[in-house]
Amino acid sequence: MPQPNAVKCLVVDDEPRLRRVLVRLLEGEGFSCSEAGSGTEALEMLQHDPVPLVISDLRMPQMDGVTLLREIIARWPTTAVIVVTAVAEVESAVACLQLGALDYVAKPFHLDEVRARVMQALDKRSLKMEVEDYRRTLEQRVQEQAHRIEELSLERLQALVHFLEEKDPYTSGHSVRVADYSARIGRQMGLSQAVMEAVSLGAELHDIGKIGVSEAVLHKAGKLTEAEYRHIMEHPVIGARILAPLMRDVPTALAIVRSHHERLDGKGFPDGLKGDQIPLEVRVVGVADSFDAMTSVRPYRPALSVQKALQELEDGKGSQFHPPAVEAFLAAFPDPSALPVTTPEVRPLHLPPPLDAHRRSSPPD
Numbered sequence: 001m002p003q004p005n006a007v008k009c010l011v012v013d014d015e016p017r018l019r020r021v022l023v024r025l026l027e028g029e030g031f032s033c034s035e036a037g038s039g040t041e042a043l044e045m046l047q048h049d050p051v052p053l054v055i056s057d058l059r060m061p062q063m064d065g066v067t068l069l070r071e072i073i074a075r076w077p078t079t080a081v082i083v084v085t086a087v088a089e090v091e092s093a094v095a096c097l098q099l100g101a102l103d104y105v106a107k108p109f110h111l112d113e114v115r116a117r118v119m120q121a122l123d124k125r126s127l128k129m130e131v132e133d134y135r136r137t138l139e140q141r142v143q144e145q146a147h148r149i150e151e152l153s154l155e156r157l158q159a160l161v162h163f164l165e166e167k168d169p170y171t172s173g174h175s176v177r178v179a180d181y182s183a184r185i186g187r188q189m190g191l192s193q194a195v196m197e198a199v200s201l202g203a204e205l206h207d208i209g210k211i212g213v214s215e216a217v218l219h220k221a222g223k224l225t226e227a228e229y230r231h232i233m234e235h236p237v238i239g240a241r242i243l244a245p246l247m248r249d250v251p252t253a254l255a256i257v258r259s260h261h262e263r264l265d266g267k268g269f270p271d272g273l274k275g276d277q278i279p280l281e282v283r284v285v286g287v288a289d290s291f292d293a294m295t296s297v298r299p300y301r302p303a304l305s306v307q308k309a310l311q312e313l314e315d316g317k318g319s320q321f322h323p324p325a326v327e328a329f330l331a332a333f334p335d336p337s338a339l340p341v342t343t344p345e346v347r348p349l350h351l352p353p354p355l356d357a358h359r360r361s362s363p364p365d
């Protein structure tokens with residue numbers, strides 16, 4: 001009598017007599033057996049109740065054993081399959097082994113042989129599952145480590161951005177304020193949490209490319225020459241190049257870095273993108289970046305008043321700025337005396353977790 005926790009087995013054969021022989025043998029060994037008279041019936045049963053072991057005849061009407069084997073391997077890869085063949089079908093049996101059957105028994109079979117093959121097949125199955133489990137664990141650990149290394153690199157880059165800003169009293173705190181304004185605009189516009197995370201990441205690193213800009217040009221007090229302006233405006237491209245290897249999975253953040261100086265009318269940098277060609281998240285950061293720049297002192301001009309900066313946003317609607325993002329900014333600050341915001345505290349940035357491409361499927365019991 002099989003125990004409640006007995007290993008389940010499905011016997012597939014179109015001859016009821018042969019099924020009974022196998023079932024009796026296996027139940028004598030403590031298995032809990034079910035029976036199917038055809039491949040189609042076997043698949044239906046597996047669909048509702050997957051089992052770790054299937055013993056199947058090769059020659060059956062409707063669906064032969066080879067087709068059944070292919071289906072089982074594809075849909076329930078942890079199920080061990082043993083095929084039952086006539087002596088004359090050894091070639092077919094070998095073909096089945098190549099397809100993934102764990103063993104075969106030839107008819108007429110000896111019960112001792114069947115017993116031994118079944119035990120061996122279950123041992124092989126356990127071993128296969130252990131190896132697979134080990135491989136998955138290893139892959140997951142490698143992915144976690146790679147993610148951690150990327151985050152450490154990100155933290156170093158974040159520190160570098162703040163170091164650069166702190167060196168220059170005119171830009172101190174710019175990135176965290178832009179991230180803060182962007183988050184407030186994004187919330188007003190109902191952006192999802194996942195999008196907001198990417199926006200924060202991109203906003204805080206948007207000017208990282210200034211590492212590649214000459215300090216003399218960056219801090220020049222007077223008016224910039226045409227060549228100097230072009231040199232400064234290389235920073236979005238430099239920034240995107242620096243971050244590309246780290247931000248493969250966060251294209252939105254990368255787009256913010258590359259395109260935060262684009263304008264709706266196509267007169268921006270570096271690609272002259274127009275209207276909808278500029279991703280929505282980039283347009284959000286564009287408003288935040290411009291407002292913070294306008295309300296900060298620059299070496300070549302004093303800070304604009306909040307009122308004047310808000311007017312500039314209003315005037316730039318549709319040409320430079322995305323109108324709904326400007327509206328959202330105004331809605332986020334109904335009382336302009338709350339502007340400009342106090343520079344928020346710097347918090348470590350995080351990359352979104354890697355996609356789990358290898359979800360574990362629980363094996364049948």
Ligand SMILES: [Fe+2]
Binds near residue numbers: 206207235260
């Ligand atoms: Fe910039």
